[in-house]
Amino acid sequence: MTYNEQLQHIWHEYEKEHGYLPARPRDAVVWGAQRGMIEVPAPDPFDKLADDMSRALREEYATDRLGRRYRKNHAVRVTKGGVQHTFWAILGHAPRDHMQKAFIQRRQQIVGDCVQLATDVEVYNDQNPDQPPLPMLLDFRDDVEERRFWDGKRAA
Template identity: 70%
Template sequence: MATYKEQLQKTWHAYEKEHGSVPATARDAVQWGVERGLISIPEVDPFAKLSSDMADALREEYATDAQGRRYRVNHAVRVSKAGVQYTFWAIMTDAPREHMQKAFIQRREQIVGDCVQLATDVEAYNALKIDQPAIPMLFDFRDDVEERRFWSAGEAAAA
């Protein structure tokens, strides 16, 4: 039997096949799949939903320090115990150094993983479209980071 994610992927591909190869929203595909009985509306554990919503809210909370830097207040560390993954949150101003170090390392690893996957995706696309100019992708972000910080500082000063 297909996993939940495989069912969603199968529904997406069926939707795409019926509607043609055009960009579409996941919501449109989900509604279409539910209407055709390909997927069911899940029963939701209210505590799981609230936990997910809280994690989203914690991730989106920012503060500004004395130097005018806007920083993320709450930081998460993922830990696996007995095959179960837990996410522990802490407020940066009060968090132990060890927690923050793990949080920063894990976030950096996420970025690296995203970059590896992006490089692979770009290479695969370019290989599929050899009749078109290759889409270049650079991974030295130093200039991008400095430019974003410069413009963010200017926007903060203007506010």
């Protein structure tokens, strides 16, 4: 069983024992560790620091001369020798190639999320034929313009 499959197994067993109610993953892994279903890993302090730094970089924003708030740091994921690495760079200093890859990867993440969301909604609707189907529109043009409008109102 792969590590992900092991975690999924623990989640499903935890859910079954607790009546399939919404739950926190932390509660499930504590439950699984207490039952010997998974070994608690020894933390690598540098992995923790690197994860914290990635989170901090992802959350750093700046404002340009026109008042537009933008994400300052951008990541590109690269797989070398079967290991995934993430390289960060600062917008405005990063090579064009890095920024192009970062934007393409972020767009692919959004598309992947939309495909999965549409599938999940379709399956839910199929599994609940006695209820009105939940709609899922994936044209975000109006949502983007509305958010920009209201964000601009808040900034003013």
